[in-house]
Amino acid sequence: MKATSAELQTRVKDLFEDGTISHFIGYETGSDSLRVAPCFLEGSQEIGRLVWNPVCANNLAKYLLDFKNVPGRVGIMVKGCDSRSVVELLKENQIDRDRVFIVGVPCSGIVDREKLLQVMGISPTQVVAVQDEGDSFLVTLTDGEQRVDKEKVLRDECLVCRYPNPPVYDVLTGETVSRLPWVGDDYSMVKEQEALSLEEKATYWNRELSQCIRCYACRNICPVCTCSECIFDKKAPRWISKANDLSENLVYHLIRAFHVAGRCVDCGECERACPMNIPLRRLNKKVEKDMLELFNYTAGIDVEQQPPLTTYRVDDLDEFM
């Protein structure tokens, strides 16, 4: 049985009323039924605003930083991937475990807005609601209902998600999800890229990254980008020119990829945010894959695990003679 908005509301209401939490970070319905907006509650009065449904894409973890200094404990709802970024925040002492209360929601996949509209050939205004029905979604339209296969309309990262259940939480709402049926090779995308010739690789990324408008949405939405002052915003030294050209865009995206190395939990927010549809996960997943292959490391699982680039093994691979 999947958790419902109603369940969630009662759970959070109780948390407010028994004084467990003073604030709660969740989702509310957005401009249309395929959008949600982050929603911040300071009490149970407006509990009705809270929703949980298969369009709750946003990773809310980063908002915990904004509530660092509020009195009392902050509640937050997290999916598997969101919870993994909470693990990373804890690892880097960005939040205090005792000051947050984590409501875990097992998640069996989030709707990719554009895919859904495409596949069903509809406009968002026609959609009333989307329900999780295991391997498919039940989409209620203004004129009747339709079922659609998850595999066709899930967000890409959900299609390879190995952590549908939050690794850290204080309470769990809804039953845990067993291994997701559609999950294939996490790295097929990366392998296909690796297989290209150097020339082809360059051509590919030049095409993609020349479209970047450097709005920094990928950085700002990233739950592990927590620097109070990012190096890209520094005046001295200037790591990157404000001029928007392919050369500088490459610098930006390479350094960005490196900065989330061993920290990225593939929540896919960067790619969702990117207005230019640049395949950022294709970069992140590469680093993720190397971290796994070289150092047998996966981010966002265990708070105690030391970040791979802050440690070493004497018998690490050495290809540099």
Added chain:
Amino acid sequence: MATPRIGAFICHCGTNIGGIVNVPEVVEYAKGLPYVAHAEANLYTCSEEGISSIKRAIEQYDLNRVVVASCTPRTHQPLFRSVCADAGLNPYLFEFVNIREHCSWIHREHHQEATEKAKDLVKMGVAKARWLEAQQEFESDIYPAGMVIGGGIAGMSAALNLANQGFEVHLVEKEPGLGGRLLRLNRIFTIDKDPRELVENIVKAVGNHPRIRVHMPASVKAVSGYIGNFDVSVDEDGQETSFKVGVIIVATGAQVLKPELYGYGESANVLTQLDLEEKLKDGELGKFQNVVMINCAGARIPERPYCSRVCCMTAIKNAALMKEINPEGKVYLLYRDLMTYGVEFEQYYRDAKEAGVRFIRYTLDALPRVSGTESVEAVKVYDELMDMEIELPCDLLVLATPLIPNDDNEELSRMLKASTGDGGFFLEAHVKLRPVEFAMDGVYVAGTCRWPADIRESIAQGYAAASEAMIPLRQGLVKVEAITAVVDPRICKGCGTCTLVCPFEAAGLKECEIRGLEGKIVSEVNAALCKGCGLCAAACPNGAIQQRGFTDVELMSMVNAMSGKR
């Protein structure tokens, strides 16, 4: 920061540089570089003349940065820094450019290209100099006491040496008695003396010394702090005692390998040289008709490639002794190569031969083989000279096995941040330049915990370590080169990455006390612990922690200069 006024001094170094690099051209080029207020050539910048010329220029052109392009900072940086200091300029406003070792000497046939390269290097140095900042060196007091870990011959020598110089010494020995492995020996080679004579005097001297406090049986439980201020706690016979010292000498010794070779441990008549000595010492050993000794047992093999250095002499000593005990008996010494360096060692070897010890060489690809039912009765060995395998009757087999590191080295190494090298022996800071110091300031090494050594060497190393340790103790104050890391609490997010990568636990998370940032958790660097490696600066995600003299701005300005960016 006042507008940089950089002075560039380009050294001819006689013809070393001037003979290849067109120095006047480089000087002219330097004059055109940003913030360069003065550039000149010197025949030898490090000469009296060059030095006074720098001082004059600082005065005359009101320079606030100095760049010298000559040889290598590894030899001359201290000189030029002090020149700046003498001229009233903070020594850290100096930047070194190497156009000799890294340019003229390696491009002798390419004058034009060498000149272009020299220009680039000067441009890079100037670009960095523009960002240099004055630095203050960290100073801290030295607590006038030392700890010596290990009460063997090396440790006792070190302890006595320190104490006799007037310093308190804590000597920590894990056994209930002092003396170490020496006490287990029968005789000392070349002088053929009973080690006890030697040891007992020293032990007495140590025991009666007013300034030496012996802890035993005791083991070091924890060490914190840094040179001049180590807090040590030891477990002394079950109770915890703690004390403060300024320096630490590691002289924990080594152990003898007990091999699983040639029937050792299975048959009663197979011993190590050490076992043999103990038996001889206690007079438990009868006469033997056929004694076979095998050297390099478990040494100089792939998994233990080093030579244990003392075994050859030990074996020769005992071979001769066996011959002495039973002149009719036969003594065979099977060896791979003999280490009998120096005058008296070589003589000692000859004497053993004279005495009738038979030396037979074997090789790694044809190891001796033992045979026999209960005990080893014969040893087969391939004799190179006769080009055939010969069988030696054997009623006593003695194996010369190597010294191997103590099992607790790793633990001690973690506590003291003193590195260990291949195989687990301790590793000094520099094999030639700093042979008895660790990279970790205030910690020194002596004796066989470093490497197999004989008594003489162990004593010498003990003295050496003691006198090295004495330098800071005497100075009473230690200065740390100001290339240490520093945190900007404004942008530090307290993620702790620096604390994870720091090999010296110099960086730690603390509540900030600066006005406006009270209570913010940020990283803080203990300058006394910081060794100035810059690992933290490279690992910090947003440059909140920087290494003085190697900041991001300074390094990037060099990279940009090289790329033709300004």
Added chain:
Amino acid sequence: MLDALAQAYDLIAPVQGNNISFRRVESGSEVTLDYINPMLSAKSTFFPQTETLFRFSRDDSEEFGIEPAREPGRSQVIFGIRACDARSLRLMDMVFDGQHKDSYYLDRRKNTTLMGLACFDYLETCFCPTFGIDPASGEDVDILFSDVGDRFLVEAFTEKGTALLERFAEFFAELRGDEEQLREGRKAGLAGMKRLDVKGIADKMAQLYEGPYWDDIGTRCLGCGICTYLCPTCHCFDIADVSLDEGGERFRCWDSCMFPEFTLMVSGENPRPNQKARVQQRFFHKLKYFHDRNNELACVGCGRCVRHCPVNIDIAQIIDDVSSGKAGNE
């Protein structure tokens, strides 16, 4: 016809990349008509994201030689621009053609002919009627193409437009007379389009400067530049130098009031210290300050910011809250 245009002019038209946006094309085949509104507005045609202002050279004596970096103003044509984007140019003119004349922008403006494409359909995020824009009209363009089913109705509204049509007359046929009513028919598709009440909104905003309304929005906002960079009316820029040994150039590039450094001063002081202050600034600029200065709202209802904001900050919603007074009551 587009091929011919591409020959005679720099033709800028909607192209399908990762998403549809205006780009320079060499032939008509590259152009797509399968869009309601391109992801990136035509703004960058006149106000490129990065633009070299001038180049300078440096000799050993450190003397500067300065040469302007203006490419010869070859005339260009933008095909397929929608009414909202066309209107946005009129708003941008108020900035770049105000008391300071920005020759870089104005030259391009002068050399450009706008070929509009009438809308007969809209996205859920469209609300241009709010600002008195008729998506099917050619108010702000030189020429308007209206797809009336089996053909295009083509009208010129300016001399520039007329001239161009004459020059390419060969491509156009006589009217058959029914085009007008066909177009009216297609306009039915626009029924139900969002039209918000913006009467006196500037004054209503003034009442909202203080107050909790912006708190949540401020918290929600990530401070990325999507809204400002996609907005056809946002026009802020920064100026910087590229300095090389032999010389360099001065360029200007888009900047965003959403970025902390936007108002960061050398002293370290930042008058807009938090995201709330920045977000608030953006909406006040669009719905009040710009209006105070130019008597127009700095929004054309293209809905790009609404569609692409990753945290669903919705200017239409905000306008609604402000007008309805909902914002005040929070």
Added chain:
Amino acid sequence: MQKTKEIQTEFKPKILAFCCNWCAYAGADLAGVSRFQMPTDVRVIRVMCSGRVPPELVIRALANGLDGVMVLGCHPGDCHYSEGNYLTRRRAHILKRLLTYIGIEPERFQLRWVSASEGAKFSAVVKEVTDQITALGPNRWAEKR
């Protein structure tokens, strides 16, 4: 066209080498003292430890148009700070793969171990890397503007 032609005939790469103070820089000094002759295309920046070199700076250097970047440190186990080069090695693995992944020739970034006593190896590395990068031709990153 003209440009590329002239490049083919007289391309001299610009190669940056970060050398750690204790091993590689000393090795470079030794190479000098021993008068080992080598190509003139390498410029050395001294750092205290190879672990001080941030990957960001390597990326920046390549984006600036430098044709190659080397990081030279102590052999594993010999780090003056005991761990620095191990951390460098991990970063280098990730960075090298990442650069290759986006289409930059792996030879343009190299990590090598050179001890204080390996003057000959230093010059050998300089020769080898210079040859490799000369063969590659100019770093195209610079042209992506």
